[in-house]
Amino acid sequence: MFSNILIYFVVIPLLMLAGLALCKNIKQIRAVAVVGSLALTALSVYLLVDFLALRAAGDTAPMLYLGSWEWFGPLNINLSVGVDGISIAMLLLSSIIVFAGSFASWTIDQPKEFFLWLILLSTGVFGFFISIDLFTMFMFYEVALIPMYLLIGVWGSGRKEYSAMKLTLMLMGGSAFLMLGLIGIYYHSAPVGAERTWDLLEIARNGSISTGWQYFLFPMTFVGFGVLGAMFPFHTWSPDGHASAPTAVSMLHAGVLMKLGGYGCFRVAIYLMPEAAHDLAWIFLVLTGISVVYGAFSACVQTDLKYINAYSSVSHCGLVLFAILMLNTTAMTGAIMQMLSHGLMTALFFALIGQIYGRTHTRDITKMGGLMQIMPYLSVCYVIAGMASLGLPGLSGFVAEMTIFVGSFAHTDMFHRVFTVLACCSIVITAVYILRVVGKLLFGPVQDEHHRQLTDATWWERVSTVTLIVCVAAIGCFPNFFANLIRATFTPEIFTVLGLN
Amino acid sequence: MDYSQFLAMKQEIGLLVVFLLVFLYDTFMPQRSGKALPVFTTVLMLAATVAGFFPCLLGTGSMSAFAGMYETSPIVCAIKGVLNIGVVIVLIQSYVWADSAPMQQRRGEYLELTLLTLFGMYLMISARHFLLFVIGLETASLPLATMVALDKDHYESREAAVKYILTAIFSSAVFMMGLSYVYGLSGSLYFNDIAVNIASQMSPLLIIAMVFVMAGIGFKLSLVPFHLWTADVYQGAPTSVTSYLSVISKGSAAFAFLVILAQAFGTIYADTWEWMLYALIVLTITIGNLFAMRQRNMKRFLAFSSVSQAGYIMLGVIAFNVTGMASLVYYILVYIFSNLAAFGVIQAIENATGKLSMDDYKGLYKTNPRLSFAMMLAMFSLAGIPPFAGFFSKFFIFTGAIAQRSVAIYVLVLIALINTIISLYYYLLVVKAMFISPDECVIPTFKSACSERLGLWITVAGIILLGIVSCVYNWLSGIAVM
Numbered sequence: 001m002f003s004n005i006l007i008y009f010v011v012i013p014l015l016m017l018a019g020l021a022l023c024k025n026i027k028q029i030r031a032v033a034v035v036g037s038l039a040l041t042a043l044s045v046y047l048l049v050d051f052l053a054l055r056a057a058g059d060t061a062p063m064l065y066l067g068s069w070e071w072f073g074p075l076n077i078n079l080s081v082g083v084d085g086i087s088i089a090m091l092l093l094s095s096i097i098v099f100a101g102s103f104a105s106w107t108i109d110q111p112k113e114f115f116l117w118l119i120l121l122s123t124g125v126f127g128f129f130i131s132i133d134l135f136t137m138f139m140f141y142e143v144a145l146i147p148m149y150l151l152i153g154v155w156g157s158g159r160k161e162y163s164a165m166k167l168t169l170m171l172m173g174g175s176a177f178l179m180l181g182l183i184g185i186y187y188h189s190a191p192v193g194a195e196r197t198w199d200l201l202e203i204a205r206n207g208s209i210s211t212g213w214q215y216f217l218f219p220m221t222f223v224g225f226g227v228l229g230a231m232f233p234f235h236t237w238s239p240d241g242h243a244s245a246p247t248a249v250s251m252l253h254a255g256v257l258m259k260l261g262g263y264g265c266f267r268v269a270i271y272l273m274p275e276a277a278h279d280l281a282w283i284f285l286v287l288t289g290i291s292v293v294y295g296a297f298s299a300c301v302q303t304d305l306k307y308i309n310a311y312s313s314v315s316h317c318g319l320v321l322f323a324i325l326m327l328n329t330t331a332m333t334g335a336i337m338q339m340l341s342h343g344l345m346t347a348l349f350f351a352l353i354g355q356i357y358g359r360t361h362t363r364d365i366t367k368m369g370g371l372m373q374i375m376p377y378l379s380v381c382y383v384i385a386g387m388a389s390l391g392l393p394g395l396s397g398f399v400a401e402m403t404i405f406v407g408s409f410a411h412t413d414m415f416h417r418v419f420t421v422l423a424c425c426s427i428v429i430t431a432v433y434i435l436r437v438v439g440k441l442l443f444g445p446v447q448d449e450h451h452r453q454l455t456d457a458t459w460w461e462r463v464s465t466v467t468l469i470v471c472v473a474a475i476g477c478f479p480n481f482f483a484n485l486i487r488a489t490f491t492p493e494i495f496t497v498l499g500l501n
Numbered sequence: 502m503d504y505s506q507f508l509a510m511k512q513e514i515g516l517l518v519v520f521l522l523v524f525l526y527d528t529f530m531p532q533r534s535g536k537a538l539p540v541f542t543t544v545l546m547l548a549a550t551v552a553g554f555f556p557c558l559l560g561t562g563s564m565s566a567f568a569g570m571y572e573t574s575p576i577v578c579a580i581k582g583v584l585n586i587g588v589v590i591v592l593i594q595s596y597v598w599a600d601s602a603p604m605q606q607r608r609g610e611y612l613e614l615t616l617l618t619l620f621g622m623y624l625m626i627s628a629r630h631f632l633l634f635v636i637g638l639e640t641a642s643l644p645l646a647t648m649v650a651l652d653k654d655h656y657e658s659r660e661a662a663v664k665y666i667l668t669a670i671f672s673s674a675v676f677m678m679g680l681s682y683v684y685g686l687s688g689s690l691y692f693n694d695i696a697v698n699i700a701s702q703m704s705p706l707l708i709i710a711m712v713f714v715m716a717g718i719g720f721k722l723s724l725v726p727f728h729l730w731t732a733d734v735y736q737g738a739p740t741s742v743t744s745y746l747s748v749i750s751k752g753s754a755a756f757a758f759l760v761i762l763a764q765a766f767g768t769i770y771a772d773t774w775e776w777m778l779y780a781l782i783v784l785t786i787t788i789g790n791l792f793a794m795r796q797r798n799m800k801r802f803l804a805f806s807s808v809s810q811a812g813y814i815m816l817g818v819i820a821f822n823v824t825g826m827a828s829l830v831y832y833i834l835v836y837i838f839s840n841l842a843a844f845g846v847i848q849a850i851e852n853a854t855g856k857l858s859m860d861d862y863k864g865l866y867k868t869n870p871r872l873s874f875a876m877m878l879a880m881f882s883l884a885g886i887p888p889f890a891g892f893f894s895k896f897f898i899f900t901g902a903i904a905q906r907s908v909a910i911y912v913l914v915l916i917a918l919i920n921t922i923i924s925l926y927y928y929l930l931v932v933k934a935m936f937i938s939p940d941e942c943v944i945p946t947f948k949s950a951c952s953e954r955l956g957l958w959i960t961v962a963g964i965i966l967l968g969i970v971s972c973v974y975n976w977l978s979g980i981a982v983m
Contacts (some may be wrong), residue, residue, distance in 0.1 A: 072971045074827070074978035075900060135896070139887045146886045149929060153937040161937060165929065172925055176918035179896070180911065183903050216911075 004067035005047060006081040006130045009091060012039055013123040020116055029111045033102035036119070040095040040126070048088050048485070055488055063132060063201060071136075080133035080199055085485040086336050090129045090256075090263060093343045096471055097255040098122045101248035103464035104351045108246065114155055117147040118248060125256050134182045134198040134268065138175070141264070144257060145171050145228075148241070148249065156244040167241035171228055178224025178264075184217045185209065185272060203272055214276035222269040222277075222284060229261025229321050230314045231284070232291040239298075242310035247354025250306065254313045255347035259339045262320040266332070270324065281325045282415060288325065289419045291318025296429035300436070305353045305363040308437060309346060312389060315426055316342040322423055323404040326416070329487065331407025334400055336486045341396030341475055345388040348468040352382050355461050359454045365437055370446035375456040379442045381465045386434040388472050391427055396475035401427060403483070506566035509573050512581050513623050515549040520616040527609035535608055539599050542612045543592045550585035553578060563982075569691060570630035575980035580756045580830050581623055587749045587837040588619055590959055594845050595741035596952035597852045603654055611651055614644040615745065622753035626760065631680050631690040634757070638676070642669040642721070645750065649738040661737025668720055668730040676717020682710035683765075692765035700768035711766065711773045715781070718761070721754040724815070725784040728808045732792075735804035740851055743800055744844035747807045752833040755814045759829060762818060763983055770821055778819050779909070783916055785812030790923040794930075797859045799847050802927070803840065806883060809924060810836055813895065816902045816917060819910075825901035827981040828894065831974050835882065835894040838963035842879035845957045846872050849949040856944055864942040865935040872949065873935040875957045880928040882964045885921055893968035895921065 001007060016036035023029045047065075054064055063082035071077050083091070101118070108114045124144025131137040145168070152164035182198075188209040189196045197203060209217065227234040238258075242250050270277040295315030302308045316338065323335035355378055356371065357363050372379040388395035391402075408420040446452065457465070475482055507514065523542050527535070563574035592615070599608045621640025628634035646669060650662030684690055686707055687698035699707060719727040735743045762774055789809030796802035814836070817829030849872060851857055866873040882891035899914050949957075967973055 072897075073975050075824070075897065139892065142887045142892065146881065149932070150936060153933060161933060164937075165926070165933070168929065169922055169926055173919070173922045176915075176922055179899065180903075180915050180918055183896075183900050183914070184911070186900070187903060187906055 001067070001069055004065060004081060005043070005050075006065050006067065006083060008043055009040065009126040009130050010123060012036055012043070013119050013126060016119050017116065017123070020112060020119065023112060026111050029115055030102070030106065033115050033119075034099075037095060037099040037102050041092075041099050044088070044092045044095045047083070048092060051083070051085070051088055052485070066132075068133075068199070075135075076195060076197055077135045078133050078199065079131075079136055081130045082132045082201070083130060085488050086263070086266075087129045089336060089340055089482065089486060090259060091126065093259070093340050094122065094125050094129065094256045096467060097251055097343060097347045100347060100351060100464040100467045101251045103460045103467075104251060104354060105246065105248035106458075106460040108155065108248075110154070114151070114246075117151050118252070121147040121151070121252060121257075125252075125260065128260055129263070132200045134185065134200065134203075137200075137264075137268075138179065138182055141178075141260060142172075142175055144260065145175065148245075148253065148257075151249045152241060152245045155246040155249070157246070158244045159240070160244040163237075163240040163244035167237040170234065170237040174224045174227025174234065176224075177220045181217050181220030181224055182268075184213065184220065185268075188213050188217075200267065200272065209273060211275050214273040215280065218269055218273040218276035218280055219283075221273075222265055225261045225264035225269065226284070226287075226321060227261070229258060229265060230291065230295075230317045231261075231321055232287050232294060232314075232318065235291060235295070235314045235318075238314055239307050239310040242313065242350070243304060243306040247350060247358075250350035250354070251347040254309070254350060255343040258313065258317050259320075259343055262317065262324065262335065262339055265321060266324050266335070270327070277325075278327065281327060285322065285325050285416075285419055288318045288322040289422055291315065292322055292423045292426045293429070296426040296433070299433040300429060303365050305356070305365060305437070305441075306350070308365075308433060309349045309353065312349075312430065312433065313342070313346055315430070316346070316389075319401070319404060319423065319426070322419075323407065326404075326408050326411065328407055328410055330410060331404055333483055333486050334403030334405075334407050337396070337403055337475070337479070337482060338400035340482065341388070341400040341472070344396060344468050344472045344475070345385050348381070348385045348465060348472065349389070351461075351464050351468065352378055352385060355457060356382075360448070360451055365440050366447075368441055368447055368451065369444035370442070371451070372442040373446065374451055374454050377456045377462070378465075381469060382442060383438055384469055384472070386438050388476070390431045390434045394473070394476045396472045399476055399479040403479075506564070509564035509566045510571065510627075512549075512553040512573075512578065513620065513627075515552055516616060516620050516623065519545040519549050520613060520620070523609075523612055523616065527613065535605065536600065538608055538612060539592060539596050542616075543589060546585060546589050546592065546616075550582060550589060553585060554582050565629070567633070569693075570633045571624075571627050572629045573627055574982065576826065576830065576977070576982065577627055579977060579980060580626060580752075580833070583830060583834045583837065584619065584622060584749055584753055586834075587752065587841065588615065588745075590837070590841050590956055591615075591741060591745050591749065593952055593959070594744065594841065594848055594956040597950045598739060598741050598848070601852075604651070607651055611648065611741075614648050618642075618644045618648070619749065622749070622757075625757040626753055628757075629692045629764065631683075631692075631765075634761070635673070635677065635680075637757075638673060638721070641750065641753070642673065645669070645742075645746065648742045648745070649734060651742065652739045655737070657737035658739065659737075661734040664730050664737075665734045672717050672720030672727070675713050675720070679710045679713025679715075679717060682706055682713065686710065692761070695765045696768045699766075703769065703772055707769070708773055711769075711777065714761070715774065715777055718754065718758050719781060722751060722758065722811050722815075723808050724781045724811060725788040725808065728785070728789070731808055732796075732801050732804045735807075736798060736800045740800065740844060740848045743803075744841055744848075747803065747844070748837045748840050751807065751811060751814075752837060755811065755818070755829065755833060758815075759818045759826065763821065763826075767821075767983075775819060775821075778815060779913060782812050782815045782819065782913065785809065785815065786917055786920045790920050790927070794923070794927045796927075799857050799859055799862075802859065802931075803843060803847075806924070806927070807840065809920065810840075810883070812920075813898060813917060816898050816914070819913070820898075820901040820904060821983075822901065822904050823981045823983055824904055824978070825898070826983060827974070827978040828897040828901040830977050830981070832894040832898050834973070835890040835963075835967055838960050838967060839879050839882035839889075839891055842875055842957060842960035842964060843883070845953060845960055846876040846879070849953040849957070850944060852953070853947040853949065854944050859931060859934055861943040862931065862934040863938040865944055868942050868944055868946040872957075875961050876935060877932050878961055878964050880931050884925045884928040886925075888969055889964050890966075890968035891964070893974065897974065
């Protein structure tokens with residue numbers, strides 16, 4: 001079991017939990033968090049290199065590093081792991097954000113409990129991305145959700161009790177539909193008489209879910225994951241949750257957790273039920289189209305920095321699901337790029353907002369201004385994050401959105417064209433709300449004279465932001481590297497399943 | 502006479518031996534050594550539990566006694582073993598209460614009656630003839646009323662006892678009314694004969710008989726609309742007895758219900774009781790949850806939570822297959838550990854401070870972090886959050902139910918799943934009070950007794966391990982037969 005490299009993505013966080021339990025003071029806790037997340041990052045980089053080497057050597061299997069160990073034999077539940085380019089990209093993203101998040105919560109209260117929950121959350125996230133067994137996937141998915149309640153409830157700000165409860169219940173509500181969908185898939189996973197399975201690859205190979213059942217199970221799973229992907233009208237947990245959460249949790253949540261939704265929609269709903277995906281995509285295209293435009297408009301009128309970014313996340317994550325539903329290689333590649341890009345830049349945004357809030361004790365943009373004169377480092381970072389968000393070439397946002405819209409435009413019918421154009425409009429609206437904040441917050445006159453005494457970023461804050469900026473720029477400058485990594489996944493096999501181009 | 506049939510009853514005989522030893526000890530030993538009685542009982546029960554498991558693990562087939570009135574099989578041994586484990590934990594958790602001043606005179610009664618009711622539950626589980634079943638049912642019900650009244654200095658305890666005994670008697674009457682119809686229709690009280698004889702004669706009378714039978718057991722399991730006694734009795738009874746009522750009594754009745762429906766009425770599954778049970782499950786889960794949301798008293802809160810949990814357990818019955826049966830036993834096992842962890846915390850706090858309201862739990866994490874942690878795990882497990890055992894038991898019981906693959910069952914499971922969200926809300930209220938609510942810290946820091954800590958360690962270990970360590974479920978799955 002331990003000869004499989006993927007297992008260590010779960011083992012390392014568990015070791016970190018054990019290490020935390022032994023910690024006596026904050027220095028040891030920080031050491032555990034930093035060493036652990038560095039180890040995870042190193043592991044995912046190694047995995048990336050090794051994976052590319054294997055692909056270069058001509059290994060074209062859809063998933064590599066496969067491993068399977070029996071768990072609940074009578075129900076044929078196994079602990080099965082395997083990754084492809086998309087999972088590796090997600091693992092890399094998660095480990096970087098956990099790393100940056102550890103630095104962003106350098107001076108948190110009750111650090112032991114905080115990191116305990118944070119690492120439990122990341123255990124769920126890593127476990128989810130390496131699983132290819134529906135049961136374990138779902139289990140890790142829920143493991144990642146529940147720590148949010150305590151993280152927001154205890155360490156949050158504002159209406160934290162309300163937001164924590166709302167977020168938890170809505171996400172768990174989504175997972176209720178998801179659970180039903182997954183059990184349903186299990187019972188249709190194999191032809192009558194054959195042994196049923198929870199294994200994603202086998203279910204896709206068997207292809208025995210009849211179209212009628214797909215019409216029932218596809219919405220269940222897509223909505224179930226879609227709630228976490230902030231799909232309209234199930235997005236309302238997201239602004240409140242993000243606004244109340246402490247910095248590192250907002251980073252992890254917007255940066256990684258929301259990606260679980262998009263990833264799940266692709267990996268389970270579309271991959272296993274391509275016919276229903278093809279036929280029902282229009283319903284969800286309408287909904288995600290609304291997410292994209294509505295999220296962007298909402299962000300324009302908010303005055304709380306976190307709300308602005310939370311609505312911007314709704315818009316950007318909506319675009320992820322929107323692109324996935326286009327069901328072609330280009331758009332889907334764009335969707336995965338958008339996940340990476342949005343994960344990194346939103347994490348950067350939330351880190352910066354947390355750092356600004358920690359100094360000014362307000363997030364209201366009408367009460368702040370001229371921060372460029374006071375804290376130039378943070379302000380410059382904020383501008384970079386903003387530019388990435390509105391799609392400036394050279395940063396990650398441009399690459400992702402460009403790919404998505406090119407892919408979407410490949411559809412020649414009126415319906416897809418109209419929605420693509422509408423979604424494209426969101427780019428302009430994004431520019432409006434980003435520039436509004438940048439103008440008011442950073443370049444306007446100083447609103448509060450007390451702010452003049454504030455200091456610029458400390459070294460740990462710089463570590464956290466620099467890490468993220470480097471990654472955002474890396475995607476922007478070397479898009480082909482990432483696109484190839486991802487595109488290798490959309491092997492002919494998947495598209496024979498999808499029955500499309 | 503073939504004496505080897507008594508071998509089939511080894512668990513009952515073991516329990517009776519334990520009972521007799523406890524009784525003799527209580528009667529003949531001097532008063533001052535009464536303090537050791539609970540420990541003595543626990544040790545004996547532990548021995549009986551271990552002994553009861555052995556041939557079961559070796560996998561003997563089913564055996565019967567008394568001309569087929571009594572039957573045992575590996576899964577029956579397993580559920581009895583599960584109940585035994587629960588009783589051992591309940592006993593450990595009740596040491597402090599049994600040692601309290603008003604209880605010192607009645608310590609013996611408490612222990613002996615516990616063992617006797619357990620004996621009744623054994624008979625209910627193993628009965629394959631309604632006569633034996635009714636004997637078991639009465640043995641299990643009537644002494645419980647006395648146990649509920651053990652805190653007789655408290656008005657609530659006496660009131661609860663009266664409520665309990667009246668409902669118990671009434672439900673028995675209803676149940677036997679139904680049985681008389683069944684007997685009239687089938688001409689037998691053997692489960693197997695009933696199944697054969699009624700298979701071909703669907704009639705309105707049979708449906709009425711089924712209504713009575715299900716109502717009678719519904720009272721025992723506190724299924725809605727037969728749950729009205731639950732909250733008052735659970736609140737009024739001494740907490741140790743409440744925990745016994747909510748896990749052991751409920752668990753045994755659930756399994757007995759499964760056996761009756763599957764063996765005696767299995768042939769008319771689709772015509773009658775599937776739809777009745779369907780309605781009962783929907784009502785039980787939903788109404789139990791809705792009422793639990795507003796409760797502030799922890800015991801009342803857990804009473805309504807246990808009402809809705811009974812609804813989930815019934816999903817294993819409606820599944821009517823081997824997976825459902827294994828999942829039901831597994832669910833009961835996990836439920837015993839989770840609920841007893843919650844009751845363990847409540848008892849520790851009640852014994853130390855006398856506080857029982859959820860409002861008093863505010864800021865508990867600041868003063869008693871370990872107790873709050875145990876309580877949180879119990880709540881998460883009851884709500885079905887991974888990686889705790891409750892998640893696995895819920896998942897499997899849903900999986901078992903959906904094996905029917907009819908649309909109606911999908912709808913039922915969806916209703917149950919939506920209800921898990923409601924239940925998550927109120928379980929999180931407890932977590933919120935302990936961890937999040939602004940510091941009021943009504944309950945000061947205290948050191949709980951050794952026995953209370955032992956009980957909590959056992960239950961918490963169970964909550965964490967029973968799910969992840971898959972061999973328990975796999976073993977139950979291997980021995981379950983319909």
